[in-house]
Amino acid sequence: MSDEHKQDQNKDESLYKAYMMKTKNDIHTSPSLSEEEQREIIRVGSNTARNATVMISLAILLLMLPIMTLITYLYYGIGGKANTMIDVVGKAIYVTEPNVSLEEMEIESEIGLFSMNVTFDTFKRIGSEDYLAEKVDVYFGLEKPKFPDKISFLEQLPPMGYGIDVVKDSQKMYHPDAMISFNTIEAEDVLNNLPDGTVAEAYLSFSELMKPNEIEKALPKEMEVRWLAVDTGLEAKQLDKEGVPITPIGYPAQVDTTTWSPFDGDQTNEEVFLDILKLLEKNEQTAEIVSQIKSLEIQDRRKYVEDKGILIYGAVVTGPVPELRKLEQVKEVRAINVGEVKLWNWK
């Protein structure tokens, strides 16, 4: 049995050896590729791999710009982020800049990579016509705005700087309890020396707080009330809690019939004003930067207005200069400050 087994093993071994010999032989004798050909194969292989890498890298590079653009659009589009920002920008102007309006239809937005530029023109009504006041360009990096670039077309430039004195002295309307920082007689002199054939805007400070509907009755007929400055509890001191100077907030006095204006008459202007304050409260930082106001303190001011109701301490009116002179005799008006002046256009 064991002999037989041994024989089998020997047979297997010799078979195996023969097979191995044959294989070794085959390797040496089979028609194999020459070294040159082998090199060629490696060269072609590495070239193909390199070309594929280059091509795919190129594709990835070319995909970067479209994908980043798409991400930006998705960022601004989803949830209406861009629309909210545009809304805040427009409405902040209405309530922080006296007698300034804008054309909602003409607000342009341009979306770049991870940024958006909102551009629009603002207008001032002087006499019976709207004059281009400023061209404004607000840059948003994602949702963070920068101070707007403004080109002003007005004769009276906004105050330079944000210091307490600068802001205080550049005020044109004063709360009955606040001290007027300009010389009221000089200001009236401006009005007296303007020719009769001109129209002007005038900033009025009232001697007491008034309800919005009382104002037109108190003033001469031949003029238009444009903007009402609302008492929000901080105007007497003109400073917020931290001592930062504040500027007036208010709302347009007239219904604006231009398309998409928030003050289009669907709701009363007072209601719209309160709605805007709520919107700005949610986006206070944006509103502060866009309106270039250091402190809006909107939450406290909105609460004050909602508690006490809308009471007016100042107004912007526009009309013919001879008519504006009559304001000096109105007992409710304690100070007049003349703003922009234009040649006669009163209708």
Place this chain on the structure above:
Amino acid sequence: MELEIKKKSKRKLQTLTGFISFIIGLLALAVLNIGLLIETMDIPDLFLFHLPFLGVFLGVVGLFTKNRSKQFAWWGIGINLFIPIFIGLMFGLSWTINAKP
């Protein structure tokens, strides 16, 4: 040997469709990039729809290749599908942002 040569030529033809699809995708992407950089929407439809459509078709043909990498075909299909989807999304999103009648 003969068989191998035959196989080789067959392979070459098959990869070609995937590769062409990829090249078409690259071309259309390049034009799209130019359009985005010069901020125009007037990119010819040829580059936005017709060529990518052809590219997808060729890419799909390329996918039926045997014994060969289908890398370029997949990339070709991906890029060529991306372009019309990109345009569609951009139009949709542009309408939601600051839309005016």
